[in-house]
Amino acid sequence: MTARVGLVVNPAAGRDIRRLTGGASVSNNYAKRRTAECVLAGVGVVDDAEVVVMPDTSGIADQVVASASDDVEAGLLGIEPTGGPRDTRLAAARFREVADAVVVLGGDGTNRDVGTNVGDVPVVSVSTGTNNVVPTAVDGTVAGMAAAVVADGAADADAVSYRHGTAVAQVDGRTKRETVTGLATVGVVDEAFVGTRALLDAGSLLGGVASRAAPGEIGISGAAGTVHRVEPDDPGGVGVRFAPAEEATRRVRAVTVPGVVSELGVDDCRRLDAGEPFLFEVETAVVSADGERELEVRDAEIAIRAVDDGPKVVDVDAALAAAAEAGFFVER
Structure with missing residues (x-):
């Protein structure tokens, strides 16, 4: 059975006026693309895995899919992007039907748009936005691995995630x-x-x-x-x-x-x-x-x-620890 991981990359995250008025860090499209490529590499820890990427008007998703290695099948989600939050909400609703886990690159707003539409599909949040209360600063490769072991069932999603309010x-x-x-x-x-x-x-x-x-x-x-x-x-x-x-x-x-x-x-x-x-x-x-x-x-x-009705958020460390305890990473 193929482990299918959805990937949301919000081009607008981390780009607002707070870069001028405060000390918010900048997350440009190059940095997001590189992080997304690392997510694909991490998902490759599962032998039979597929990544479905939300398309965007900036072309990040196209570049990510084109750069995918032979270890991971990658493709675009079948929606027509418009360049706004509607893209994220529509993608999340589709992932609710077709994905076993979803990785989100963005800030609190992006995670809200995903979380209120993705149902019970487990979410791995990676901080690339301005307000980053919910998403954490985790390496994209590690995030991809965590999503993959949850999607594959090597880590029990209910045991390694929590319900965010x-x-x-x-x-x-x-x-x-x-x-x-x-x-x-x-x-x-x-x-x-x-x-x-x-x-x-x-x-x-x-x-x-x-x-x-x-x-x-x-x-x-x-x-x-x-x-x-x-x-x-x-x-x-x-x-x-x-x-x-x-x-x-x-x-x-x-x-x-x-x-x-x-x-x-x-x-x-x-x-x-x-x-x-x-x-x-x-x-x-x-x-x-x-x-x-x-x-x-x-x-x-x-x-x-x-x-108490928010998304199911994956604890990355717990997911990888559970997979390791089950012997997932070791071949004998």
Whole structure:
């Protein structure tokens, strides 16, 4: 039986304005292509393996497939790319039907687009984006190996992966009800317009909910994590409400965007049970997801909940350790 691994490479990840305003690293198309080629090399650890690559308008996927060695069969997923997030969401929905595991090269936004559409297919996340709370800095070859042993069954997917939570905002606005979903965070920003989407000014954050939180993370999850630590697979999450530092009951120091440590006033920060609402009432605001502004709202009540329904994320070390324990890598 062929082990089929899907591969998503987002050309737009790691390219936004935060390279100019902060210290976010640059991930250009050459670097992404090289990482993707390493993923294919790693998948080759399985004798009968196939990699199906999401096509893109930048030509990265074409180059990756053309450079594949004889050890791994590689081809393009049969969708017509348009150059936007729709490509990722459509590819993830297709991978739900045809892939045994998926490797994602991107940031939190790319992983959100995959995770909310890929169903129970295990995901290996490789950091090549700006906000990288969910994806980890792992070598592409190692990521490919982990995906391959899960796809092949040499490592039990249920035993070496965990269910990541999400943060979901229900917005009851002036004229209609809308929903915004984040993989790590959903925030409320005291601004009127989406604009460039990137969150640049920490002082405009009113608060939000994180499905995971730790002081070493970036943005809302990092700020909330200075008070309450929440592991990615813990039930529920943490809600935080910011205030001007001089008026707040406490102040925290946290990484708000790459390269920037800010002091934030905190009026309320508490653990939330799964599904418990954290409320905001605003006249004018923007709702953000995973560090990007998504939705402009007027005269709205915003109820944000941490929900335990995210993607199945592979623990790379655990997957490789399980395969090694089963003797997968050794021939006698």
